[in-house]
Amino acid sequence: MKLYPYLLVILLLASNTSAECRDIECMPDEYRAEFHSGSDWIFYYDSIFTIGSNWYIIFERDGGVQNPETITFSFVDGPNKKITGFDEAPKPDNSSISFSGSSFIKESFHNVFYINFTSTGDQGQEVFWSYELEIQINEDPSPANDLVYLWGGMSVFWLSIGLYVLYISNKFRELSDKIGVEDNGIRKKN
Amino acid sequence: MKYARESCGVIGFILVLVTHYIGLIQTGPAKFFTAPNAQKLFYFHVPSGLITYLAFMMVVGGSALYLYNKSDYADRLSKCSAELGLVFGFMSLASGTFWMKAEWGGDIFSRFMTDMRLATTLAMWILYIAYVVYRRQPETFAVKKNAAILGLSGMVMVPLSYLSSRFLRSHHPVIVGTEDQGSLDSSLRFGLYMGLFGFLFLYIFLFNTRMKIEEMERIHLKAKMEKI
Numbered sequence: 300m301k302l303y304p305y306l307l308v309i310l311l312l313a314s315n316t317s318a319e320c321r322d323i324e325c326m327p328d329e330y331r332a333e334f335h336s337g338s339d340w341i342f343y344y345d346s347i348f349t350i351g352s353n354w355y356i357i358f359e360r361d362g363g364v365q366n367p368e369t370i371t372f373s374f375v376d377g378p379n380k381k382i383t384g385f386d387e388a389p390k391p392d393n394s395s396i397s398f399s400g401s402s403f404i405k406e407s408f409h410n411v412f413y414i415n416f417t418s419t420g421d422q423g424q425e426v427f428w429s430y431e432l433e434i435q436i437n438e439d440p441s442p443a444n445d446l447v448y449l450w451g452g453m454s455v456f457w458l459s460i461g462l463y464v465l466y467i468s469n470k471f472r473e474l475s476d477k478i479g480v481e482d483n484g485i486r487k488k489n
Numbered sequence: 490m491k492y493a494r495e496s497c498g499v500i501g502f503i504l505v506l507v508t509h510y511i512g513l514i515q516t517g518p519a520k521f522f523t524a525p526n527a528q529k530l531f532y533f534h535v536p537s538g539l540i541t542y543l544a545f546m547m548v549v550g551g552s553a554l555y556l557y558n559k560s561d562y563a564d565r566l567s568k569c570s571a572e573l574g575l576v577f578g579f580m581s582l583a584s585g586t587f588w589m590k591a592e593w594g595g596d597i598f599s600r601f602m603t604d605m606r607l608a609t610t611l612a613m614w615i616l617y618i619a620y621v622v623y624r625r626q627p628e629t630f631a632v633k634k635n636a637a638i639l640g641l642s643g644m645v646m647v648p649l650s651y652l653s654s655r656f657l658r659s660h661h662p663v664i665v666g667t668e669d670q671g672s673l674d675s676s677l678r679f680g681l682y683m684g685l686f687g688f689l690f691l692y693i694f695l696f697n698t699r700m701k702i703e704e705m706e707r708i709h710l711k712a713k714m715e716k717i
Contacts, residue, residue, distance in 0.1 A: 406523065438523060445526040445591055452530040452587035456537070459580045460691065463573075467698055474705040478712065 321355050321395060331361075332414075332430060342414065342432075350403055350438045357395040367416035367427070374434070375411045378402045406438040494697045501690030504683050508532050511680035524591035530584045531677075535664070536685040538581040538610075540692050542651060544574030545617060545643045552640030555633065564633050565707075567640050569699040571620050573692060578614040593660065605657035606650070613646040 326343035333339050344356040356372060373379030380396050416428040512532035522528045551567030554560055585607075586597060593600065601607045620639050626632060654661040 439525070445524045448524060448527040448587045448591035449529055452527065452584040453533070455583040455587070456533050456580050459576055459583075463576045463695065467695070467702060470702050471698070471705075474702060474709060478705060478709045 321357070321397075323357055326355070326357060328432075330430070330432065332428065334428065340416075344432065344434075346432070346434055348398070348403065348410075348434050348436050349400070350406070350436065351400045353400050354398045354402070355395050359394070367418050369417045371413070371415040371417065372396055372398075373413045373415075374398075374402070375413070377410070403436045405436070407436045410434045410436055494694055494701075497690045497697070498694035501687050501692075501694055504687030504690060505533075508680055508684040508687055511676065511683060516674075516676050516680065522592060523594075524588070527588050527591035530588045532680045532684045533688075534581055534584040534588060535681060536688040537577045537584065539685060540688045541574050541578040541581050541614075542647050543689075544570045544577060544692065544696075545613065545647050548574065548617070548620070548640045549643040549647070552637035552643075555637045556641070561707075564637070565700060565703045567637065568624055569696060569703055571617050571624075571640065572699060573695055574617055575614065575621060576695075577688070577692065578610075578617070582610065582614060604659050604661060606654040606659040606661035609646070609650040609653045609657075613643070613650045616642060616646055 323343045326345055328344050328346045330342045330344075331339055332342070339361040340358055341361055342356055342358045345354065348354045358370070369381055369383045371379060371381050378398055380398070382394065382396060410433070412432040412434045414430045414432065415426045417426050419425070420427075512529045516529075547570040548567045551563040551565075551570065554563035555567065589600060589607075590597060601611055616639075620636060623639060624632070624636050653659055654663050
């Protein structure tokens with residue numbers, strides 16, 4: 300009997316175990332920004348933001364030494380985040396930034412996500428490079444309900460075909476008995 | 490070919506099983522859908538819908554031919570095809586309702602009343618229920634003739650249902666014959682075609698079997714009449 304509470308705890312924990320992955324390998328999309336100075340920046344991200352799951356963008360510099368002072372990540376009509384202090388480091392390996400899964404509550408498509416590189420010029424902070432990514436805000440339904448509807452719909456096909464085949468085979472047998480017909484022709488009953 | 494009918498049934502069954510594998514196992518949950526799992530009904534819903542149109546168009550063709558030359562074969566063809574149209578139509582409507590509930594939510598009844606694709610398809614299906622019910626009586630010349638006239642109404646109902654999502658107010662997705670058809674993912678397209686051919690073979694098998702039964706029924710009836 301003591302096994303049940305443990306099992307319950309394991310199941311509860313298992314359902315909360317997030318499958319969120321923060322590695323480059325998990326990011327399906329990639330964008331490479333090329334600068335004249337030979338300093339390339341690569342952004343790894345998922346173009347689908349799933350509501351309820353944290354969303355990450357990983358970025359790394361590939362070659363060169365020029366760094367922006369600040370990188371700003373911002374969704375139009377959504378949250379934004381900033382990373383500063385790159386000019387002090389000679390070459391950051393990679394870094395990432397996350398947006399909470401609760402940043403959005405409604406599904407929407409073709410959202411613009413800005414990445415701005417800024418540095419201090421003569422007239423203060425200047426954006427010297429900017430890029431837009433297209434992000435889709437997706438809302439996953441409750442998987443349990445979704446699967447119920449899937450299996451409900453699938454059952455319809457097999458039940459319909461099965462019942463109809465049953466109906467015609469009964470009818471076929473009944474008529475065969477009545478008129479003594481075989482598949483290859485008609486014969487008289489004995 | 491001796492086992493042509495049975496072969497159609499077996500091929501259809503295998504293709505539908507392959508569609509199950511492609512739809513349910515090989516391809517993952519769909520992106521950009523509120524109900525990514527229920528979206529997999531697409532592999533069977535679309536083929537069953539298209540077969541429904543095919544079946545009802547055959548009723549139209551058979552009815553027209555019967556009115557033209559009183560062909561007994563055309564009459565049987567209409568009768569059997571209408572019955573199969575109801576079966577496949579039920580599959581299409583019911584699976585669509587499951588998908589709609591998962592994807593769109595809300596009140597199903599009001600959806601059927603306000604979305605023109607749903608309303609016209611349901612109306613078409615009910616019309617052919619009337620056709621099949623009407624045919625469940627002794628088959629006199631008048632019954633066959635009236636049934637053929639009723640069957641011809643599909644000439645309006647089938648295109649109306651098919652085109653309603655293109656030209657009338659409807660949320661129903663439109664894929665066939667649009668730009669979206671070309672943009673379908675290849676695995677999705679392959680699954681869809683498998684489902685379509687699977688259902689087509691099943692339809693051919695069921696139709697031939699039903700025609701054979703109808704022929705037997707008429708032989709039986711004729712023998713009975715001769716006895717009297």
